[in-house]
Amino acid sequence: MPTMPDRxxxxxxxxxxxxxxxxEAHNRDAVVAHIAALVDRARAEAVPVVWVQHSDEELVFGSAEWEYVTQLSRNADEPLVHKSYGDSFEETELETILAARGVGRLMVTGAQTDACIRSTLHGALVRGYDTVLVEDAHTTVDLRQLGSPIGAAEAVAxxxxYWxxxxxxxxxxxxxxxxGVEFAPLG
Structure with missing residues (x-):
């Protein structure tokens, strides 16, 4: 039985x-194209699209680097969640936004695979969500210079x-x- 039967x-x-x-992300253009296609499909099927945007000392709120890539644009009626931790739920209104829309299952896309994507996947699962990672719609950069034992392609794979x-x-x-993404309601 799902943990959120009313959502x-x-x-x-x-x-x-x-x-x-x-x-400088791995397979950037293909990932952006996959996400753009999913956003278009979600909008056509009246599925909520929730945008998450990170800021910290290195990614300064309001800077050019902080802006979304130009190939992806948020509609004014789509929620935007500002975060400063890897987990998109941590100290944000994401849970409130999802609850208000009756959402109990998430299709997760974006960046970075080995940081905010993983943190959000685990954060969602422990909070009771069915959580689907769109395998060709997330990316990361090569972090070997920071000590990662694997490159970007390996981190995605x-x-x-493991998910x-x-x-x-x-x-x-x-x-x-x-x-293979299905936006049909659970049930």
Whole structure:
């Protein structure tokens, strides 16, 4: 039984697709195109699209690097969540936004795979959400210079692998390619 039976809707999360975050990201153009296609589909199917935007000392609120990439644009009626931690739920209004829309399942896209994407996936799962990672709609940069033992492509592949086998009681965690995304309500 789902942990949120009174919240059957799905939402598309677009996390941190900001100029300064994805300028050097792995497979950037393809990921942006996949996310743009998902945003168009979600809008056509009246599925909530929730935008998440990070800021901190390095990614300054209001700067050019802080802005979303030009290929992705938010409609005025779509929520924008400002965050300063990896987990998009941490000290934000994301939970309130999702609850108001009856959302219990998330389609997760964006950047960076090995930081904010992973944190948000785990944050959503422990809060009771069914959480789907769109396997070809997230990206990261090469962090080996900071000590990562793997490059960007490997980080994306590894996250897809381990999320495919994740889960918790009453909750689903899996991956799906862009063309396999289903926005149908749970039930």
């Amino acid at each position: 059957p809707r799905v939402a598309l999360l677009v996390i941190d697709m900001q100029r300064g975050v994805v300028a 590894y996250t897809n692998l 495919r086998f994740s889960g918790a009681p009453g909750r689903v965690a899996h991956t799906v390619p862009t063309e």
